[in-house]
Amino acid sequence: MTNLSDPQLTAIDRFRELHTSGCFLLPNPFDIGTAIYLHRLGFEALATSSAGFAFTRGLPDEVDAIPVDLMLQHIRELVEATPLPVNADFQNGYADKPDDVAENVKRCVATGVAGLSIEDNSGSREEPLYDEVQAVERIKAARKAIDESGRKVVLTARCEAWLVGHPNPFEVAVKRLVAFAEAGADCLYAPGVTDWGEISAIVQSVAPKPVNVLVSRPDPDLSLARLSQLGVRRISVGSALSRVAWAAFIHSAQQIIDTGEFDSFADLASFAELNNTFRNRS
Numbered sequence: 001m002t003n004l005s006d007p008q009l010t011a012i013d014r015f016r017e018l019h020t021s022g023c024f025l026l027p028n029p030f031d032i033g034t035a036i037y038l039h040r041l042g043f044e045a046l047a048t049s050s051a052g053f054a055f056t057r058g059l060p061d062e063v064d065a066i067p068v069d070l071m072l073q074h075i076r077e078l079v080e081a082t083p084l085p086v087n088a089d090f091q092n093g094y095a096d097k098p099d100d101v102a103e104n105v106k107r108c109v110a111t112g113v114a115g116l117s118i119e120d121n122s123g124s125r126e127e128p129l130y131d132e133v134q135a136v137e138r139i140k141a142a143r144k145a146i147d148e149s150g151r152k153v154v155l156t157a158r159c160e161a162w163l164v165g166h167p168n169p170f171e172v173a174v175k176r177l178v179a180f181a182e183a184g185a186d187c188l189y190a191p192g193v194t195d196w197g198e199i200s201a202i203v204q205s206v207a208p209k210p211v212n213v214l215v216s217r218p219d220p221d222l223s224l225a226r227l228s229q230l231g232v233r234r235i236s237v238g239s240a241l242s243r244v245a246w247a248a249f250i251h252s253a254q255q256i257i258d259t260g261e262f263d264s265f266a267d268l269a270s271f272a273e274l275n276n277t278f279r280n281r282s
């Protein structure tokens with residue numbers, strides 16, 4: 001039975017339950033304010049975005065650019081902002097060796113997250129994906145670290161084949177995701193896949209474990225209804241919400257400097273609404 005006085009255990013139980021049937025939306029806030037607002041709108045869980053956070057710090061979305069302590073602080077802030085389950089985009093675990101990944105995973109679990117993801121993107125331009133053996137060992141190490149924590153945090157394993165431009169992303173992703181599932185991952189994720197047939201094949205290959213799909217551009221073929229029909233359990237948006245905000249900022253600032261006019265201010269969010277939202281936060 002969950003200890004109701006322990007908010008992390010409550011969040012973990014809820015997050016696991018969301019993965020058992022249907023398909024749920026997992027939006028990615030990029031700071032405390034956006035996390036609070038997404039909670040207010042009625043979303044059931046949240047996920048961090050390494051890119052969304054990096055851009056708020058004036059940094060690129062690269063593992064070496066974000067110190068692990070800074071990322072852990074950000075994750076903890078989002079966990080504490082709302083009672084919703086939070087999944088941490090923990091990139092490559094901020095380490096190469098499995099033992100070091102395990103140590104950082106323990107630190108991430110300690111922030112209060114309900115889930116976290118580990119990817120096989122090495123950050124190297126020469127060899128952007130860890131070799132398969134090392135990638136699997138890293139997932140095993142993350143699984144062991146979570147089990148030793150006594151917290152059933154949801155472990156998502158990501159294959160980055162599409163994002164790094166691998167020439168055969170589908171073949172690589174299916175093989176690796178199956179291996180990651182066998183290594184102890186609870187949820188599988190190949191950001192960048194958009195083809196219906198490939199999504200369906202991934203879902204079937206790792207069944208009954210749930211699959212996350214990234215939607216980061218307008219596409220009527222990648223709606224909640226359609227992805228649910230394909231058996232997808234979870235939809236995240238990565239840095240998309242962050243980049244929507246950046247697009248509005250860039251457009252408005254560019255218009256001001258180019259024309260000296262302020263027409264872009266016509267679409268402002270209400271000051272009163274935002275002020276009341278944050279004044280009345282629980």
